[in-house]
Amino acid sequence: MRDAGVHPGAWWLWALGLGTAATRTTNPLLLGLLLAVSAYVVTTCRPDAPWSRSYSAFLKLALAVLVVRLVFAVVLGSPVPGTHVVVTLPEVPLPHWAQGIRLGGRVTAEGLLFAFYDGLKLAALLVCVGAANALASPTRLLKSLPGALYEMGVAVVVALTFAPNLVADAQRLRAARRLRGRPDRGVRGLLQVGLPVLEGALERSVALAAAMDARGYGRTADVPAGVRRTTAALTLGGLLGVCAGTYGLLTAEGGVYGLPVLLAGLTAALAGLWLGGRRTPRTRYRPDRWNARARLVAASGAGVAALLALAASTDPAALHPGVVPLTAPVLPLWPAAAVLVGLLPAFVAPRPPDAPEEPS
Numbered sequence: 001m002r003d004a005g006v007h008p009g010a011w012w013l014w015a016l017g018l019g020t021a022a023t024r025t026t027n028p029l030l031l032g033l034l035l036a037v038s039a040y041v042v043t044t045c046r047p048d049a050p051w052s053r054s055y056s057a058f059l060k061l062a063l064a065v066l067v068v069r070l071v072f073a074v075v076l077g078s079p080v081p082g083t084h085v086v087v088t089l090p091e092v093p094l095p096h097w098a099q100g101i102r103l104g105g106r107v108t109a110e111g112l113l114f115a116f117y118d119g120l121k122l123a124a125l126l127v128c129v130g131a132a133n134a135l136a137s138p139t140r141l142l143k144s145l146p147g148a149l150y151e152m153g154v155a156v157v158v159a160l161t162f163a164p165n166l167v168a169d170a171q172r173l174r175a176a177r178r179l180r181g182r183p184d185r186g187v188r189g190l191l192q193v194g195l196p197v198l199e200g201a202l203e204r205s206v207a208l209a210a211a212m213d214a215r216g217y218g219r220t221a222d223v224p225a226g227v228r229r230t231t232a233a234l235t236l237g238g239l240l241g242v243c244a245g246t247y248g249l250l251t252a253e254g255g256v257y258g259l260p261v262l263l264a265g266l267t268a269a270l271a272g273l274w275l276g277g278r279r280t281p282r283t284r285y286r287p288d289r290w291n292a293r294a295r296l297v298a299a300s301g302a303g304v305a306a307l308l309a310l311a312a313s314t315d316p317a318a319l320h321p322g323v324v325p326l327t328a329p330v331l332p333l334w335p336a337a338a339v340l341v342g343l344l345p346a347f348v349a350p351r352p353p354d355a356p357e358e359p360s
Contacts, residue, residue, distance in 0.1 A: 005047075006349045008136035009144055010294035014041075015132035017301025018342055021308035022124035025319040026117040029331040030308075030339060031124045037342040038131040044346040046134050058130025062123035069119030070112065077102050078111025080323060086112065113323045140288055169197045235272030241265020293349050300344035307338035 015038070022034050039055075046052045074089070085106050092103035173196055245262025311332065312319050318332040 005045075005293075006135075006297050006345070007144065007288045007290055007294035008138075008141040010290070010297040011136040011345075012132045012141070013298040014301030014342070014345060015128045015135070017298075017303070017305040018131070019125045019128035020305035021339065021342075022121055022128060024305075024308045024312040025335075026121055027319050027321055027329050027332070028117060028120055029329055030319065030335060031120050033331075033336055033339045034124050034342070035127055037339060038128055040343060041346045042131050042134050045349050047137075049137070051138055052134045055130050055134035058126055058133070061130075062126040065126060066116070066119040066123045069115050069122070073111055073115030074107050075103060077105055078108070078114055080108075080111050080114045082108025082110030082324065084109040084326060109326060110323045113326070117321075117323070144288055169200050173197060231272050231275040233272075234268045234275065238265045238267070238269025238272055241268060296348045297345045300341050304338055304342045307341070308335060311335040311338065 018034055018038055022031060025031065042055050046055070086109050087107050089104035089107060091105040094101060094103065241261050242265035245258050245260075245265055248258025248261060308319070311334070315332065315335075318330065319335065321327065321329040
């Protein structure tokens, strides 16, 4: 049965929109609302597939990042001055060339709160990326890539799907050993399970290589040398323009030139990808279409990012609560309503029926 769901690119645009919104605020209430929105959409729309179970792994990674950020604030100190001392650790004297760095000393509540806000922002960004991995099928995303990026896309897709399949094989083999009354834990169990798992991964790799060879993967078309040079120049120049424009948008000094340079870089990069695709002819079987659902999903993520960026410029104090003096964060109403726009995919793109993944 064909999944009549959403284009995988739309899910990535939605998730990147939420991630962009997370970078615009350190308010823990807004960040928590972003996490709740992504979790609800993933729970509602995630299909039953091996690659869709990675969301919990990203949640654990985000929690680990938050804990590490707090540990660094305790051990190495915080640049934020504070008067509310939580604990005083033994301070290790450092040489003169390490001035500005300390080990131990006073740990203040203001420094911990600042580290928590900063770590929560990065954790929310990781969770948004995990939502895209759980919602967008890697094989369908590969089919939608331009021809110029097909080789790189295959490598990325194989890398992304290798770990989930490896975990699934390990769980299956451990369950089989438990049913037979054999140990599945400890060093002995790991050694006896590891070899069949690696053997299965090798067999899948060989089968994938044979399938790609049978489908004519790697064939190229002859294009003039001028077209190849133009393609390389447009792609490289466009990517450099995208990097420069993104840097301009993220800094206060580059707000004037950031958007024009970013748009020019995107245009040049897309033109280079279009020309590069002429060298890699390939066909698509039942390609995914950008229907109304996909446009609404992508637009909801872009809307959250745009509204949070507007709120950050008009009312920065609400999106970046201070820690000196210690004050409780307040939930701003209309930015919170803007975050709730990200719930739109839960209603326009309901969970697809559980069906096996079609080959690309």
